Amino acid sequence: MKKKILILTFNYPPDLGAGSFKVAALVAALREIEPEAQIDVMTTSPNRYSVYDAEFLDYEQYKGLNVTRIRLPKHGGGILGQIKAFIYYAVKVSSKTRGNYNLVFATSSRLMTAVVGAFMSRKLRCSFYLDIRDIFPDTMASLLPGPLSTFFKPLLFGLERWVVSKAGTVNLVSEGFRDYFQSRYSGKRLTFFTNGIDDEFLVERTGQRSYRSNSSNRLLKILYAGNIGDGQGLHEIVPDLALQMKDELEFKIFGYGGRRDELLRRLNSQNILNVSIADPIHRSDLIRHYEEADVLFVHLADFEAFKKVLPSKIFEYAATGKPIWAGVSGYCSDFLKKEVSNCAIFHPGDVAGAIQVFSGLEIKCEPRLKFMHKFSRKQICYAMAQDILGLAREQKIF
Numbered sequence: 001m002k003k004k005i006l007i008l009t010f011n012y013p014p015d016l017g018a019g020s021f022k023v024a025a026l027v028a029a030l031r032e033i034e035p036e037a038q039i040d041v042m043t044t045s046p047n048r049y050s051v052y053d054a055e056f057l058d059y060e061q062y063k064g065l066n067v068t069r070i071r072l073p074k075h076g077g078g079i080l081g082q083i084k085a086f087i088y089y090a091v092k093v094s095s096k097t098r099g100n101y102n103l104v105f106a107t108s109s110r111l112m113t114a115v116v117g118a119f120m121s122r123k124l125r126c127s128f129y130l131d132i133r134d135i136f137p138d139t140m141a142s143l144l145p146g147p148l149s150t151f152f153k154p155l156l157f158g159l160e161r162w163v164v165s166k167a168g169t170v171n172l173v174s175e176g177f178r179d180y181f182q183s184r185y186s187g188k189r190l191t192f193f194t195n196g197i198d199d200e201f202l203v204e205r206t207g208q209r210s211y212r213s214n215s216s217n218r219l220l221k222i223l224y225a226g227n228i229g230d231g232q233g234l235h236e237i238v239p240d241l242a243l244q245m246k247d248e249l250e251f252k253i254f255g256y257g258g259r260r261d262e263l264l265r266r267l268n269s270q271n272i273l274n275v276s277i278a279d280p281i282h283r284s285d286l287i288r289h290y291e292e293a294d295v296l297f298v299h300l301a302d303f304e305a306f307k308k309v310l311p312s313k314i315f316e317y318a319a320t321g322k323p324i325w326a327g328v329s330g331y332c333s334d335f336l337k338k339e340v341s342n343c344a345i346f347h348p349g350d351v352a353g354a355i356q357v358f359s360g361l362e363i364k365c366e367p368r369l370k371f372m373h374k375f376s377r378k379q380i381c382y383a384m385a386q387d388i389l390g391l392a393r394e395q396k397i398f
Contacts (some may be wrong), residue, residue, distance in 0.1 A: 003392075004100065004102050004103075005037060005043045005102065005104075005279050005388075006028065006040050006124070007040065007095065007105045008043075008105070008107070008120065009113065010089065010110075012044075012069070012304060014042075014046055014055070014056055015044075016280055018313075019109060022195060022381070025377045025381040028378075033385050036064070038065075038066075039066070041065070041066065042096065043069055045071045070089055071228060072088055072089065073085070080291065086325075089112075093116055094123070103128075103391070108309075109133040111137070114130055114160075118162065120282060127392050128168055129391055131171045132171065132172050132177065135180055137157045138308070142281040142303035143230050143231070146266070156321055158289065163182075164185050165186075169191060171193050172192055174308070174330070175335075193383060194310065195326075195381040196378075196379070196381070198316075201287070219249055220295060222251045222252070223295070224255065225253075225289075225313070227332060228257035229252070231303075232308065234350060236349055238275060239263070241351055242272050243268075245358075251274065251275040251297070252289065253275065253277045255280055264277065293322060294322070296324050298311060298313055298314065298328065300332065306330065307332075308331055309330075310330070310335055314332065314335070318339075318340045319368070321365045325346075325354070325357075325361065327354060329348055329368045342364075342366060344358055344361045
């Protein structure tokens with residue numbers, strides 16, 4: 001009998017985001033390993049950034065692959081808007097999914113896609129493989145004000161327990177999640193297939209430009225690309241860094257999020273002119289900006305929950321060979337120290353510390369070949385696809 005796999009992901013190309021790129025690579029790996037399998041992807045129309053427009057089809061059909069994109073109702077963002085969008089997605093997935101499936105795979109950062117996956121695996125009476133990209137209850141407990149956190153925390157942890165209990169395997173994208181899950185879900189099979197580097201970044205860049213040693217007055221180009229929200233805390237650190245280092249560097253930021261307006265307000269109030277902010281752009285254009293940058297910047301807010309995470313942006317940055325200026329702590333800090341050369345790490349929010357470590361960077365492009373080989377997305381997703389199919393075979397579903 002033909003194998004059928006249902007894949008649930010809130011983001012899928014041409015949408016932006018780590019989940020989108022990861023699932024695309026995983027689908028390719030599954031099709032390569034099991035070319036006779038039928039894979040059905042249930043996703044949404046591009047929605048990660050409201051300012052990012054991309055052409056897409058509601059339905060795509062290929063040999064062995066169907067992609068269905070659910071058009072979400074417009075909403076104003078925020079928690080209530082996101083809840084509304086996820087409920088709409090869940091209802092549409094349930095109504096559009098018909099027939100027999102051998103396996104449900106769901107990738108989730110905000111827990112809700114995981115809930116849909118658990119529900120669908122139960123409805124379809126098949127195996128469930130869960131990919132967790134963030135510990136959502138933990139994150140929300142850090143981000144929400146006290147009363148809201150007290151109200152939502154038990155509900156979110158309850159949902160998480162239910163979802164994890166339904167999964168045959170739980171994959172965690174960060175080793176920093178290990179203690180959290182092992183302490184709460186003893187005996188649950190855990191895997192650690194991380195995010196990785198997509199093929200378009202696996203190009204050796206050998207330019208050795210160095211501006212620190214020359215006598216020009218050129219400002220160093222510092223680039224950040226990604227979300228601009230509470231979790232990144234750019235509004236808390238970029239204005240002060242830019243102001244204190246106005247004679248040395250300029251920031252170029254590509255992104256969108258709930259704290260973008262606050263960041264702009266702080267920049268304008270202090271008349272800071274060496275920071276520019278642009279909307280998210282397509283990856284092919286972003287790569288060009290990476291190549292033009294001198295240093296790549298990443299920052300996570302100083303929350304307990306973020307000491308466990310490993311941002312997918314780290315892999316992309318490291319593959320460029322450019323110096324990395326990172327305001328991170330916990331597991332991400334340990335990972336960078338172990339795996340990534342020419343990386344200056346400071347405690348989140350510490351402006352003085354950031355300025356101090358910046359002086360230790362070598363402003364040059366030096367390929368990190370060992371890192372690129374170790375964290376190739378194609379290799380990681382190929383191994384993950386084998387594990388997914390292995391779970392199904394162990395349970396004698398295929």
